[in-house]
Amino acid sequence: MLRAENQAIAHSNIIKQLETKQKTLFSLTTPIDPFDPVVFYKQGTPNTEGKRFFWKSANEDFYLVGVGAALLFSNLAKKNRFDDIHQFWKDIVQNAEIEGSSIIGTGPLLFGGFSFDPDTGKEQEWSDFGDTFFYLPKYMLTVVNGQHFLTFNQIMDPAGENKTSQYKHIEEYMNDLLARQSTVAVEQVSMTSCTEIGQAEWVKAVEDIVNLLKSTDIKKVVLARKMIIEFTKSPSIATVLEQLRRNQPGSFAFALESGSSCFLGASPERLVKKTGEEVLSTCLAGSAPRSKDPGEDEWLGKNLLNDAKNRYEHQLVVNMIKNALNPICTNLIVPEEPILMKTPAIQHLYTPITGRAKAGQSIFKMVERLHPTPALGGVPTIEALKIIREKEKMDRGLYAGPIGWTDFRGNGEFIVGIRSGLIQNNNAILYAGCGLVPDSNPQDELIETRIKFRPMLHALGGEEK
Numbered sequence: 001m002l003r004a005e006n007q008a009i010a011h012s013n014i015i016k017q018l019e020t021k022q023k024t025l026f027s028l029t030t031p032i033d034p035f036d037p038v039v040f041y042k043q044g045t046p047n048t049e050g051k052r053f054f055w056k057s058a059n060e061d062f063y064l065v066g067v068g069a070a071l072l073f074s075n076l077a078k079k080n081r082f083d084d085i086h087q088f089w090k091d092i093v094q095n096a097e098i099e100g101s102s103i104i105g106t107g108p109l110l111f112g113g114f115s116f117d118p119d120t121g122k123e124q125e126w127s128d129f130g131d132t133f134f135y136l137p138k139y140m141l142t143v144v145n146g147q148h149f150l151t152f153n154q155i156m157d158p159a160g161e162n163k164t165s166q167y168k169h170i171e172e173y174m175n176d177l178l179a180r181q182s183t184v185a186v187e188q189v190s191m192t193s194c195t196e197i198g199q200a201e202w203v204k205a206v207e208d209i210v211n212l213l214k215s216t217d218i219k220k221v222v223l224a225r226k227m228i229i230e231f232t233k234s235p236s237i238a239t240v241l242e243q244l245r246r247n248q249p250g251s252f253a254f255a256l257e258s259g260s261s262c263f264l265g266a267s268p269e270r271l272v273k274k275t276g277e278e279v280l281s282t283c284l285a286g287s288a289p290r291s292k293d294p295g296e297d298e299w300l301g302k303n304l305l306n307d308a309k310n311r312y313e314h315q316l317v318v319n320m321i322k323n324a325l326n327p328i329c330t331n332l333i334v335p336e337e338p339i340l341m342k343t344p345a346i347q348h349l350y351t352p353i354t355g356r357a358k359a360g361q362s363i364f365k366m367v368e369r370l371h372p373t374p375a376l377g378g379v380p381t382i383e384a385l386k387i388i389r390e391k392e393k394m395d396r397g398l399y400a401g402p403i404g405w406t407d408f409r410g411n412g413e414f415i416v417g418i419r420s421g422l423i424q425n426n427n428a429i430l431y432a433g434c435g436l437v438p439d440s441n442p443q444d445e446l447i448e449t450r451i452k453f454r455p456m457l458h459a460l461g462g463e464e465k
Ligand SMILES: C=C(O[C@@H]1C=C(C(=O)O)C=C[C@H]1O)C(=O)O
Pocket: 222, 224, 269, 284, 285, 286, 287, 313, 348, 375, 376, 418, 419, 431, 432, 433, 434, 435, 436, 452
């Protein structure tokens, strides 16, 4: 049996005991002195590889880093996966004993992700994650506006362990942690090969889809491809994260580990953020390269803002997100025109959408209604997904899927896992896709995906960022 499945079965027994109150969750949060998030990822506890996550917000003011798992949710039935995880989480939090948490992103928190398409053919490379994969971390560092907090989560047998021993444990843990503090030495490993998979077939698939878009009511399909990299030895995840956070300011940086797999990247695209009742979603679609020459860069941006093909590609996303949020939010504000979002490698059309959640609408409900937006799937969604399954001929796994967190108060944020890759031992698989519309030119789309590989390629020791 696979390692993640084994873990999941053990944890599903604990979840049952939590639901019947034979066990409870105890969560303790305490402020701590500043501690570097990447160092915490690397050294938060020894031997927790395979049970770690990392999150940096796009504006650099919020970090979450988890090491060790107090509880693992995976292998949920794919049909109601958003609802099921929400229900489990609600039950557990309702009976939990929570101390010291007064700030967003501290206390009990779930971190994880949903696969892009549970109904696609499955490939071995994604078997560590399945279609729903979330952790309640054992130890978690939260950094909010420069303030640092440590949260400790423990599933307790009410009759057995007592809280005094937990306080003692956390005190000892903090002393050990401070002794482990050091800087992360960047340990770059060498690539032995780097291959774009099935490039000619991919261009042919783009041509076929564009012809279909011209002759049917299908408006947009996002087609992705992959690149396989081999290294002399297994890359250090902390090093890759350090590169991503240094070199991709303005993007979210994330990592999610399971067994010997790590899915990570620097995504510029938020799916949805919920803070209290406040909701923020972003439409990101339509792309142009950057130029080192400021004048040319500005020209490329202006051109993008005025380009009919890219504006159409973008507008389809705005329409869908607006319709998806409309029934569950009030006060929706949708700007009429997109603005530019510039990352080091690429610039995009960007429209933020804000609103207020109606009573009882959880972040998981929002993710369910939004995913997949036409920035990653297409229009209409069902038809686009069918074409993706048939033409892409790969399992996207978590690539382009919702990745994120929710705290016990129901706040949270999900991004889409793009500009990303899956590291397994000495290999990495990188993913990049692009939105096809009737006016797409296959060679231009090939170049667009090549640019989208670059942030991860650079973080892994390749040349350009
Ligand atoms: C699919 C990806 O990116 C998406 C596609 C875009 C486009 O085609 O213009 C732009 C941003 C993303 O929504 C990717 O990076 O893999």
